[in-house]
Amino acid sequence: xxxxxxxxxxxxxxxxxxxxxxxxxxxxxxxxxxxxxxxxxxxxxxxxxxxxxxxxxxxxxxxxxxxxxxxxxxxxxxxxxxxxxxxxxxxxxxxxxxxxxxxxxxxxxxxxxxxxxxxxxxxxxxxxxxxxxxxxxxxxxxxxxxxxxxxxxxxxxxx
Amino acid sequence: xxxxxxxxxxxxxxxxxxxxxxxxxxxxxxxxxxxxxxxxxxxxxxxxxxxxxxxxxxxxxxxxxxxxxxxxxxxxxxxxxxxxxxxxxxxxxxxxxxxxxxxxxxxxxxxxxxxxxxxxxxxxxxxxxxxxxxxxxxxxxxxxxxxxxxxxxxxxxxxxxxxxxxxxxxxxxxxxxxxxxxxxxxxxxxxxxxxxx
Numbered sequence: 001x002x003x004x005x006x007x008x009x010x011x012x013x014x015x016x017x018x019x020x021x022x023x024x025x026x027x028x029x030x031x032x033x034x035x036x037x038x039x040x041x042x043x044x045x046x047x048x049x050x051x052x053x054x055x056x057x058x059x060x061x062x063x064x065x066x067x068x069x070x071x072x073x074x075x076x077x078x079x080x081x082x083x084x085x086x087x088x089x090x091x092x093x094x095x096x097x098x099x100x101x102x103x104x105x106x107x108x109x110x111x112x113x114x115x116x117x118x119x120x121x122x123x124x125x126x127x128x129x130x131x132x133x134x135x136x137x138x139x140x141x142x143x144x145x146x147x148x149x150x151x152x153x154x155x156x157x158x159x
Numbered sequence: 160x161x162x163x164x165x166x167x168x169x170x171x172x173x174x175x176x177x178x179x180x181x182x183x184x185x186x187x188x189x190x191x192x193x194x195x196x197x198x199x200x201x202x203x204x205x206x207x208x209x210x211x212x213x214x215x216x217x218x219x220x221x222x223x224x225x226x227x228x229x230x231x232x233x234x235x236x237x238x239x240x241x242x243x244x245x246x247x248x249x250x251x252x253x254x255x256x257x258x259x260x261x262x263x264x265x266x267x268x269x270x271x272x273x274x275x276x277x278x279x280x281x282x283x284x285x286x287x288x289x290x291x292x293x294x295x296x297x298x299x300x301x302x303x304x305x306x307x308x309x310x311x312x313x314x315x316x317x318x319x320x321x322x323x324x325x326x327x328x329x330x331x332x333x334x335x336x337x338x339x340x341x342x343x344x345x346x347x348x349x350x351x352x353x354x355x356x
Binding site for chain 1: 161225250
């Protein structure tokens with residue numbers, strides 16, 4: 001098994017603040033950041049009624065399927081996708097090959113504005129992911145895995 | 160790939176149920192969904208055809224409790240078993256932390272079991288994984304059916320490396336949670352081991 005993806009509190013705070021800024025600057029309904037395997041990382045805006053876990057998993061599946069299509073067409077990854085709905089539209093962007101940035105928006109915004117704001121936010125997020133990766137590789141971040149014992153794992157599965 | 164969030168204090172892992180078509184992968188997830196308390200599970204999603212055959216995947220998020228103040232969250236996926244959905248199966252294996260192979264015990268499905276297991280090994284290799292090094296649990300499903308072959312025959316054909324194996328009857332839940340617990344435990348143990356812990 002390869003090393004796990006991680007997120008540390010400091011970078012999480014910064015990434016959340018990028019999401020909030022993007023939500024505001026793009027006049028979006030909501031912004032979600034999702035791990036490449038479908039785990040929710042951060043969110044901003046009107047997410048109260050959204051099933052974030054399901055949306056994250058389906059979006060990751062969607063991105064993986066689109067990546068599969070790009071391979072068949074011998075195209076580089078399609079870095080962004082747009083789904084046009086009647087009321088809500090979805091803009092999906094890959095961030096540094098590590099995460100998926102999803103912007104939900106309606107008539108209060110436009111695809112042009114969302115694209116423009118997403119580009120800047122994605123760059124900032126890519127830098128933060130780079131920072132996380134460096135910290136994880138250098139071992140300067142926290143590590144729960146070193147603390148877990150076999151007994152802890154056994155305890156989890158004892159009825 | 161597992162994902163550890165030190166901010167929300169969560170360990171997220173991805174489990175994939177693999178196996179031949181109509182072998183009971185979706186039935187495993189449905190049983191788990193039905194018998195898990197509402198606070199421990201999210202919505203189960205099935206991307207299926209009109210005839211209820213899995214088209215892309217089923218998805219079930221589960222919480223299995225806390226370790227040292229970290230919530231353990233497992234995302235369970237099934238693959239479509241039908242041979243021609245191979246491209247979809249490869250996608251679902253991306254980032255996998257543990258695999259359950261749901262074999263169909265019926266004699267007439269033995270060839271399909273072997274073909275699917277070969278396909279699993281091959282598809283994992285393409286993603287850079289080695290099945291022999293990945294947390295892996297074997298489930299022999301449909302043990303109650305009249306044409307089920309003996310456990311010894313199944314073991315010889317499908318489990319030469321002696322991974323943990325369970326007999327199951329997923330429609331009634333026999334062996335379902337035993338399988339889930341075994342793979343979840345194997346994944347956490349491997350995660351700990353991989354860290355040098």
